[in-house]
Amino acid sequence: MQTVDKTLERTFVNEVKDSQDETILLRGWVYKIIDLSNIVFVKLRDKSGIIQLVTNKEQIEGLKLENAIEVIGKKSKNEKAPGGIEIIVDEIKILGRTYYDKLPFEINSYKNKAALETQLDHRTIALRRPEIRAIFKVQNEIEQAFRDYLRSKNFEQIHTAKIIDSSTEGGSEMFTVNYFDRRSFLAQSPQFYKQMMVGAGFERVYEIGHAYRAELHNTWRHLNEYVSLDVEMGFIKDEFELMDLEEGFLDYLFKHLNKVCKKELEMYKVELPNEVKIPRITLEEAHKILLEKYNKKSPIGNIDAKGEELICDYVKKEYGTEFVFLTKYPVAKRPMYTMPDDEDKTLTKSFDLIYDGLEITTGGQRINDYEMLKENIIKFGLNPEDFDFYLDTFKYGMPPHGGFAIGLERLTMKILKLSNIREATLVPRDMKRLTP
Amino acid sequence: MQTVDKTLERTFVNEVKDSQDETILLRGWVYKIIDLSNIVFVKLRDKSGIIQLVTNKEQIEGLKLENAIEVIGKKSKNEKAPGGIEIIVDEIKILGRTYYDKLPFEINSYKNKAALETQLDHRTIALRRPEIRAIFKVQNEIEQAFRDYLRSKNFEQIHTAKIIDSSTEGGSEMFTVNYFDRRSFLAQSPQFYKQMMVGAGFERVYEIGHAYRAELHNTWRHLNEYVSLDVEMGFIKDEFELMDLEEGFLDYLFKHLNKVCKKELEMYKVELPNEVKIPRITLEEAHKILLEKYNKKSPIGNIDAKGEELICDYVKKEYGTEFVFLTKYPVAKRPMYTMPDDEDKTLTKSFDLIYDGLEITTGGQRINDYEMLKENIIKFGLNPEDFDFYLDTFKYGMPPHGGFAIGLERLTMKILKLSNIREATLVPRDMKRLTP
Structure with missing residues (x-):
């Protein structure tokens, strides 16, 4: 040789x-x-x-x-x-070297024949299939686009604590952590902290980090640990400015993916429009449309999973898009920090973004006045003292602000038309799965 | 008007x-x-x-x-x-609007007169001081440089689970989480997962995420929740390739900061060299130097805090740099997955990076052979079955690989010459502090 x-x-x-x-x-x-x-x-x-x-x-x-x-x-x-x-x-x-008699499933077959649970049991082997790894190439680029877009708009990244002291956002759905000799919780979202950082002078912040939900759901669209793309922006005019921002991001994202993930999108037979324009429909209008066009009744002040699907069917036909902002949710259905609407005080300056039948975002303008926020906390039957760490910032000049959060795995899933959110997570955590 | x-x-x-x-x-x-x-x-x-x-x-x-x-x-x-x-x-x-009689401390004074603990109690108010917020501009750019540098070298970002099933990396220093009806843990590092993702075919990965240490330390350099910049690389030749990579990043980082954080570096009167070259000294040599030049004895197989300071004093004088790689730590002082040295089997292909008297990185080549790793787990008195989720990947062809991790807050602290790591954390978590 x-x-x-x-x-x-x-x-x-x-x-x-x-x-x-x-x-x-x-x-x-x-x-x-x-x-x-x-x-x-x-x-x-x-x-x-x-x-x-x-x-x-x-x-x-x-x-x-x-x-x-x-x-x-x-x-x-x-x-x-x-x-x-x-x-x-x-x-x-x-x-x-290899140490196996038989692979847990075929890696080089044209079709992936292994059940999802088997694939997840041997996650690193399943990922050797090029089309499985491609999901995370796309996810990586979603994150990159999110960051690039926000940086260009003068946003700064923050990292906030995930171990928190109080179960302020709803105790029953939070995991408890034994923190030395105290009980603490895993944060459901960086909601309070991102608002606080707007008030701290960063004005425009984003965070990409884990969020934890101890929800007793084991479905195709729930994870107990997920990555949240969080945005919060100070000195806004209203919640529509936030929708503009999110729409701008999605528009930028789709252009970006069409450029850098051509091969991956083809693997999943996905064609992304090169422009994203999102209609905005009030929840009330949405209820009317569902009833008139689909004979579908909705729960009061909300929309259910079936309603999310149908309203997307409607906007697809009417506007040629898979996205729709639902706006003006009622006060009773939104958290205590949500800014009431200017005209109808039973409504809020809030929105959800539904993408191809699935909610991927909740957002809105927040209350920025200390007294108003404190009163609202009391109105919601909560104790303002539990929120001291959060309320403190509001005493020293808090500008009008608001934001939103996008579930990274949900967005990935919907872009690639995956059928289970676990496919869009490297090592998913659900009620039954803690390994690998 | x-x-x-x-x-x-x-x-x-x-x-x-x-x-x-x-x-x-x-x-x-x-x-x-x-x-x-x-x-x-x-x-x-x-x-x-x-x-x-x-x-x-x-x-x-x-x-x-x-x-x-x-x-x-x-x-x-x-x-x-x-x-x-x-x-x-x-x-x-x-x-x-404002709702205060007196600010908790002055924001517009030339000198920051508030005690660190008071500043941390009112974190968002302290951050309104431009020089405090500047720390996080620098931190933001460290992260950006880390990402840009690694992306240019074909690395992909991953997100791995922080809630994990077993306390494999040392139970007493881990926080426990009540995960539905089970006991689980907060990951001390993404060590196992980043290795697994190399084996999954990503080959080159990085993760920027929280790591948790339930250490009973309450010092200027310890945090119980911190951000870890993790890197893992497949198909390496040896651990020196990893040191080259980290040196390359720091070189890129300093150039980047000199470009985009001029104002912030000036605020802290910091001058960063525009080139980073890092000497590599075996631990044995370091011990000799400490003894001969400083009459300082070291603990067996390691170097203590004082030793870290003195060896940095040495390289500063000898090589004009604040960085030094210490190499070839003994087997007994490194985790069970560390690759033994080729020549002296009592040593490992490992390294620490010391920066201005503080360890900011631990790294090394890992064992990539399944049998060898399993044997090593047993040698360390551990049970291979507890590592099934990790060992599985090694059965199916694991390439030579290794990596390192940098504590983001430690790196920030040392670049800006801060005296306490809490200054480099937006909302620090220590033994006593869970708020704000």
Whole structure:
């Protein structure tokens, strides 16, 4: 065998085509072995793609599917090879051994045949399927777009505490933490803290972090630990400015994904519009539409899962979009910090964003006056003293402000039309699942 | 009073100078009121800076320090005004009222006279001091640089579970969470998950997320909840490749901060070198140096806080840098997943990064062979079955890999030469503090 240059730099699969080098060093996993007796094709998979290696029986001795390997070989054009390029192998070296009799499920099959629960049990093996990992490429880019968009609008990122002292936002749905000798809670959202940071002078903040819900739901759309994309903005005029901001983000996001996730969107047969315009319908109007067009009654002051689906059907037909802002929820259905409406005091300056039948955002303008907020806390049957840590900021000049939060996994799920939110989470936590 | 255009867009203070408009709309807080009887100067502070308003007694009626206000006025050049520009006020409107008799401490004084604990009690008020908020501008840019640098090297961001099933990394230092009817834990680090995601095919990952330590330490350098900048990289040659990566990041970071945080670094009188080169010293050598040059004995297989300070004194004099990598820690002092050294099997392919007397990173190459890892778990007196969720990935071809983690608050603290880590945390959590 010829001597190869051991100082070769590693080339990623997606760089091979444009590489000027004749001799290439690749690293990755054994995706497929096609043994044609006199010649053996091995497909090598790395984080960037899959490439065909031309080898022989001797070179692949001891090689099994999913071994981590290093390969040195020569680039060769072959129109029949996937991508038009293959590697004539000089040397294969095993870097990561395998210890299995049978894979838990097929990784290289055209169709993913494993049940979701089995995939989640062996999450890291399921992720080796390129189309599963693609979900997280898209998720990564959602986050990147969120950050880029907000930074361009003068927002700063914050990190706020997840271990909190009081169960102010609803005790029964919070996880308790044993904090030294005290009982504490995992934050349901950074709601209070992001408002406080607006008041602290940051004015415009966002946080990307975990939120915890001890909800007794085990459905396709609930997670007990999820990533929340939180936004809060000071010196706003009204809640419509917040809807403009979110619409602007989604518009930016779809353009971004169409640019950088073309391959991934194709894998999921998804076509994203290059422009996002979102109609705004009051909850009252929505109720009327549901009743008149779909003969569907709604719960008072809210909309149920079926209603969310139907109203999206309506806007799809009427406006050609999968998004709709529902506005002006009644006071009784919104948290105590929600700003009442200017005209009708039984309503609030709040909104939800529904995307393809699923609520992905709750938002609104908040009360910014100390006395008004304190009174509202009392009206809601709560004790203002429990909120001292939060109310303090409101004593020292709190500007009009508001914000919203987007569930990262829900947004990912809806963009790729996944059927279960667990698919959009690397290591999901639900009522039954704490591993891996 | 003249009629002003109510459709005016808000201008940030740092945009006033370059603005083409004569009439300007500003929003912010009342930072200072200087009443000269016939004329009143008000300093307005927004997230971008401070500007002087020229007003009169009538216009400021009812105005108090820290009111959130909106101002419309005319731009005017005045060499004596800070920044050479002031605003001749047409109208001031109060947007956020105040409800205090006395501020908890002065916000507009030249020196910050409040004790740290008092500042933390009123965190959002302390943050209104520009130099306090500046810390988080720098922290924000550290994170941005971390992300930009790693993305350019083909790393992907991951989010992994913080609620975990087992106390595998050391039970006594973990917080317990009541997870429905089960006991679970808050993750001390994403260590296992980031390794698993390398094996899942991401190859190169980073995570920016909270980590939890139930340590019984209440010192200037400990937090019980902190933000960890985690990196893990597959297909590495050795641990030195990881040190190269971290050195590359710090070099990139310092250049970035010198570019975008000039003002903030000046506030703290910090001069960052524009190039970072980090010497690498084995722990054994370090012990020798400490003994010979400083007559300082070290604990076996480790270095203590005093030793960290002295070794930094040494590299400062010898190499002109505040950083030093200490390498080749003994097996007994590193976790069970650490790769043993090639030459001396009592040592490991591990490192710490010490920055100006403080450890900010622990890292190293990990064991990637399933059998070897399992044996090591047993050698460490642990039960491999407790690690099933982690070991599973290693059965299916795990490449050589390793990584490191940087404490975000520690890095921020050391860059700005803060004396307490709580200063580098928006809402710190320590043994005694759960609020705000």
